[in-house]
Amino acid sequence: MIAHVAEAGEARGRVVLQLATGRPSAVAIDAAIRIAQAFQSEIESLFVEDEQLIELSGFPFAREISFSGRTMRAISTSDIERDMRFVFSEVRRRIEARARQAEVPLRQTVVRGEPIKALAAACAECGPWNVVALAEPFTSPGCPPLRQLFEAVSGTTGLILVGPAARRTDGPIVLAVEDTDRLSGMLRAAERLARVNEAEIIVWLIADDNTALATMEGQARLLLAGRNDVRLELTEIGHLTPAAMSELLRRLRAGFIVAQFGGVVVPGEGDLRPLSAGLECPLLLVR
Secondary structure, X not given: OOOOOOOOOOOOOOEEEEEOOOOOOHHHHHHHHXXXXXXXXXXXXXXXXXXXXXXXXXXXXXXXXXXXXXXXEEOOHHHHHHHHHXXXXXXXXXXXXXXXXXXXXXXXXXXXXXXXXXHHHHHHHHOXXXXXXXXOOOOOOOOOOHHHHHHHOOOEEEEEEOOOOOOOOOOOEEEEEOOHHHHHHHHHHHHHHHHHHOOOEEEEEEEOOHHHHHHHHHHHHHHHOOOOOEEEEEEEOOOOOHHHHHHHHHHHOOOEEEEEOOOXXXXXXXXXXXXXHHOOOOEEEEO
């Protein structure tokens, strides 16, 4: 499956920007807006009030400890709820201003519950053509495993992620292609993204050895049929470490990377911190 978002007015999906804290990444917000522009879709910002945190605040032993650990005070449910409302109002104004500037339709929703369940319910409400954007870096402590997200949120065709080093959305649209059967669909998504700011498209072919890479190159060139607006890059990964793969990503200086979940670039299991270290742009992850 390749990422697709329903157009505004279709009532079949949208870009869902999930916010869980008051410290969203500006790059994640820009990436969500850019996807909405590319697919002529709308955005729903979904601020999830953590139900477990609110319940915990009701216990008499609950205390708030400063970052230094030197001060501590009692907290109450009303304190937590007030703080959450304040945080959301500040973030909401920032998102409204950015969406208005980009002329993207926006609606904002506040729900209370367990984050993944809330996200799944939101996507099921008017799916199935949703793309989910996580506003916080995907290596943040509260971010659930990516496999869990894909399994639990069936009403999404793609996931927009940023790492802690995210700094730009301007630059080439890079397709990390590990299976040329996926290239056609990935290329359609890249063409939409590229039209937003006239970005270059790079097809980055990845294979374990040179023989497989040569086969992929031949298939890709047949599909591209001599297009001069798409550049091919070839990488034989062999025994590359995750850190080396991360450095390859960084050197591409992409504005957006499109990759499949469960492959070499974004494995389905294991430590994703090396990936996040070299990820300076948003990642659109497809099933």
